[in-house]
Amino acid sequence: MKPEIKELTGVGENQILAGYTTFKIGGVADWFYQVKNETDLIKAISFCRKQKIPFFILGGGSNLLVSDKGFRGMVIKMENEMIKVDNEKIIVESGSSLARLIKIAMENSLSGLEFLAGIPGTVGGSIVGNAGAWQENFSDKIKRVKILDGKDQVKWFNQEDCQFSYRQSRFKKSKEIILAVEIELKKAKQKDISQKISDNLKKRKNQPQEPSAGSIFINPKPNSASDLIENCGLKGVKRGGAEISDKHANFIVNRDGAKAKDVLELISLAKQQVKEKFGIDLKTEIFFLGGSK
Ligand SMILES: Cc1cc2nc3c(=O)[nH]c(=O)nc-3n(C[C@H](O)[C@H](O)[C@H](O)COP(=O)(O)OP(=O)(O)OC[C@H]3O[C@@H](n4cnc5c(N)ncnc54)[C@H](O)[C@@H]3O)c2cc1C
Numbered sequence: 001m002k003p004e005i006k007e008l009t010g011v012g013e014n015q016i017l018a019g020y021t022t023f024k025i026g027g028v029a030d031w032f033y034q035v036k037n038e039t040d041l042i043k044a045i046s047f048c049r050k051q052k053i054p055f056f057i058l059g060g061g062s063n064l065l066v067s068d069k070g071f072r073g074m075v076i077k078m079e080n081e082m083i084k085v086d087n088e089k090i091i092v093e094s095g096s097s098l099a100r101l102i103k104i105a106m107e108n109s110l111s112g113l114e115f116l117a118g119i120p121g122t123v124g125g126s127i128v129g130n131a132g133a134w135q136e137n138f139s140d141k142i143k144r145v146k147i148l149d150g151k152d153q154v155k156w157f158n159q160e161d162c163q164f165s166y167r168q169s170r171f172k173k174s175k176e177i178i179l180a181v182e183i184e185l186k187k188a189k190q191k192d193i194s195q196k197i198s199d200n201l202k203k204r205k206n207q208p209q210e211p212s213a214g215s216i217f218i219n220p221k222p223n224s225a226s227d228l229i230e231n232c233g234l235k236g237v238k239r240g241g242a243e244i245s246d247k248h249a250n251f252i253v254n255r256d257g258a259k260a261k262d263v264l265e266l267i268s269l270a271k272q273q274v275k276e277k278f279g280i281d282l283k284t285e286i287f288f289l290g291g292s293k
Pocket residue numbers: 022056057058059060061062063064078094095118119120121122123124125126127128129130131132133171175176177178179207212213214215287
């Protein structure tokens with residue numbers, strides 16, 4: 001029997017998660033709570049901890065594969081999105097989309113985030129995975145990160161304490177919850193910022209346009225995961241409704257009602273063949289909710 005949740009107002013039950021992911025895949029969460037501010041978030045987390053209810057923090061769901069069986073617990077969807085601009089500094093809450101952050105930076109003639117244009121996540125998710133593109137990483141612009149730790153304490157970490165590297169941060173392991181981020185940018189002409197954003201968006205037109213979670217595997221540098229998978233002849237290979245994209249072999253796309261199971265089969269096929277042919281272990285960049293088996 002599921003306990004009733006009366007302490008938190010607005011908690012939904014039996015929410016299908018597929019629509020909250022860019023893959024458009026995933027089963028039902030027992031509870032679903034959309035938090036609009038820090039106070040509600042802290043209340044929800046401390047409630048779950050006290051009641052021993054498993055919880056999962058969801059950003060834009062753009063780097064995530066949710067199991068077909070869903071999640072037995074509470075999914076907390078981050079919709080805290082306040083942004084404050086102070087000269088060349090921006091403080092942004094973690095539930096803001098990158099797109100909104102980039103737009104506000106541009107409106108304030110602040111340059112430095114244009115490389116993130118077209119990445120469909122939130123600020124929080126992009127800190128966890130240190131999102132990046134075109135040889136730039138989100139971490140390069142970060143001054144401090146505000147978090148909630150495992151004992152419900154709020155803390156600020158300086159950039160150096162976040163252990164950022166290529167698609168990595170301390171938050172992948174620590175499970176601390178990101179509340180807000182302080183970013184430092186440089187003044188520039190709005191026209192130039194806007195031009196860089198459209199150039200970057202144009203480059204993304206070549207990426208697969210079907211529902212996906214972006215790149216599935218971290219590039220095992222100096223190799224590219226996409227080249228390795230393509231060289232195994234796997235482009236266009238399908239399982240159920242999922243396909244290793246024929247445009248970009250490091251993307252798995254949901255062509256037609258794909259299940260998580262279909263995507264997982266393709267992930268293990270790519271891993272196995274790349275290991276056999278090149279002796280390289282591919283590591284997934286995406287996160288899993290409800291299991292990766
Ligand atoms: C078409 C497409 C293109 C993409 N291109 C790129 C790219 O060029 N570069 C790149 O780096 N990525 C890319 N991605 C992947 C993805 O958009 C990014 O990784 C993005 O930063 C994920 O953010 P999110 O909010 O969607 O995270 P989610 O998928 O919601 O979550 C990812 C992980 O972060 C955790 N999390 C989320 N918010 C918080 C928080 N506030 N506190 C603690 N943990 C949190 C979640 O629990 C989960 O473990 C792409 C994806 C798509 C679909």
